[in-house]
Amino acid sequence: MVNVGILGATGMVGQRFIELLGDHPDLELTTLTASKRSAGKKYEDAVTWYLDCKIPEIARNITVVDTDPNEVKDVDIVFSALPADIARIVEPQFAEAGMVVASNAAAMRMEPDVPLVIPEVNPEHLELVELQRKNRGWDGFIVTNPNCSTIALAMTLKPLYDQFKLEKVYVSTMQAVSGAGYNGVPSMAIVDNLVPFIGGEEEKMENETLHLLGDLDGNTVTPASFGVSASCHRVAVLDGHTEAVFIEMSEEFNVDEVKKSFHEFQGLPQKLDLYSAPAAPIIIREEENRPQPRMDRNAEHGMAVTVGRIRKDNVFNKTLKYILVGHNTIRGAAGASILNAELINEIIL
Numbered sequence: 001m002v003n004v005g006i007l008g009a010t011g012m013v014g015q016r017f018i019e020l021l022g023d024h025p026d027l028e029l030t031t032l033t034a035s036k037r038s039a040g041k042k043y044e045d046a047v048t049w050y051l052d053c054k055i056p057e058i059a060r061n062i063t064v065v066d067t068d069p070n071e072v073k074d075v076d077i078v079f080s081a082l083p084a085d086i087a088r089i090v091e092p093q094f095a096e097a098g099m100v101v102a103s104n105a106a107a108m109r110m111e112p113d114v115p116l117v118i119p120e121v122n123p124e125h126l127e128l129v130e131l132q133r134k135n136r137g138w139d140g141f142i143v144t145n146p147n148c149s150t151i152a153l154a155m156t157l158k159p160l161y162d163q164f165k166l167e168k169v170y171v172s173t174m175q176a177v178s179g180a181g182y183n184g185v186p187s188m189a190i191v192d193n194l195v196p197f198i199g200g201e202e203e204k205m206e207n208e209t210l211h212l213l214g215d216l217d218g219n220t221v222t223p224a225s226f227g228v229s230a231s232c233h234r235v236a237v238l239d240g241h242t243e244a245v246f247i248e249m250s251e252e253f254n255v256d257e258v259k260k261s262f263h264e265f266q267g268l269p270q271k272l273d274l275y276s277a278p279a280a281p282i283i284i285r286e287e288e289n290r291p292q293p294r295m296d297r298n299a300e301h302g303m304a305v306t307v308g309r310i311r312k313d314n315v316f317n318k319t320l321k322y323i324l325v326g327h328n329t330i331r332g333a334a335g336a337s338i339l340n341a342e343l344i345n346e347i348i349l
């Protein structure tokens with residue numbers, strides 16, 4: 001067994017980690033950290049539990065410790081669910097102390113020697129780990145997963161990027177409130193409403209998507225060269241991000257070929273049969289009113305992205321349109337980090 005800890009274990013993403021690690025066959029949860037406000041309390045007393053399952057036994061009685069590597073003993077991998085400003089300071093400290101940090105936070109994602117990875121999309125970027133250790137003199141290392149809305153988009157773009165020539169991608173998101181964390185969006189702001197701005201989100205989607213689909217050339221990732229333009233919106237949905245995607249191709253395409261490409265898409269996690277890997281990373285729904293967040297976010301235990309309304313645009317030539325739904329705190333956060341850790345455990349540790 002590999003001993004693991006969660007940094008920021010009391011938050012929205014931290015809770016998902018606990019749920020997903022509750023019965024993991026290879027990763028043993030031993031340590032939970034949070035802010036000084038929570039440190040010293042039993043987990044069940046420190047957390048405002050929001051998931052619709054009981055707090056797993058494995059976590060209930062663990063005493064939460066401060067997010068400090070000196071407080072964390074005998075742990076191989078820490079999952080980071082910390083706010084980005086805190087992550088920027090403490091994640092390097094954990095890596096320096098010899099631990100593998102699998103992070104959800106944005107802080108280190110675009111550092112040139114830190115892999116930003118979706119295992120089905122760009123597992124080869126993990127080669128940057130060697131450079132990172134050399135550059136920084138760390139025994140451990142940091143690997144990041146992208147932002148929640150980017151993960152779902154990039155998973156659907158990968159098979160298309162491999163088969164067609166993409167010119168421009170426009171994406172309009174309808175993002176769940178859990179994406180902003182427990183204290184993120186006040187109910188008075190979102191009930192009966194929609195907020196047409198999420199700070200920093202559009203830039204993350206535009207930059208991270210091209211980075212994920214970019215080529216690792218020696219020690220540098222050269223971003224993919226098509227255009228991505230995002231418009232991000234918060235909606236009154238608890239979990240599950242929906243995205244309307246418009247792709248301008250450079251050549252005519254056939255919708256059946258697009259569907260085939262989604263349907264057949266598999267990556268390294270499926271080949272290696274990793275525990276958290278969905279059998280089908282992309283699920284196609286043919287009904288005209290799907291996907292919907294409440295009905296499709298839990299597909300493949302929340303690890304698959306569901307795509308529907310795949311069609312040619314009637315107005316713009318050579319333009320493909322579809323809608324996707326992905327679970328933002330599972331595939332878009334905790335599940336993504338756990339799959340990264342399973343891959344690291346298989347090919348690096």
Ligand code: NAP
Pocket residue numbers: 007008009010011012013014033034035036037038039067080081082083084086104105106146147148178179180181182183328329332333
């Ligand atoms: P959250 O609900 O606000 O939880 C934040 C966690 O960090 C809590 O455990 C909190 O502990 C801890 N924390 C806060 N200040 C701290 C400090 N000064 N020192 C140590 N720990 C501290 O946030 P979240 O939604 O889970 O997001 C966590 C990270 O994941 C963020 O970087 C976010 O951008 C990223 N992310 C989130 C999603 C999503 O869908 N929510 C998706 C992808 C990525 P206390 O309870 O003690 O305050």
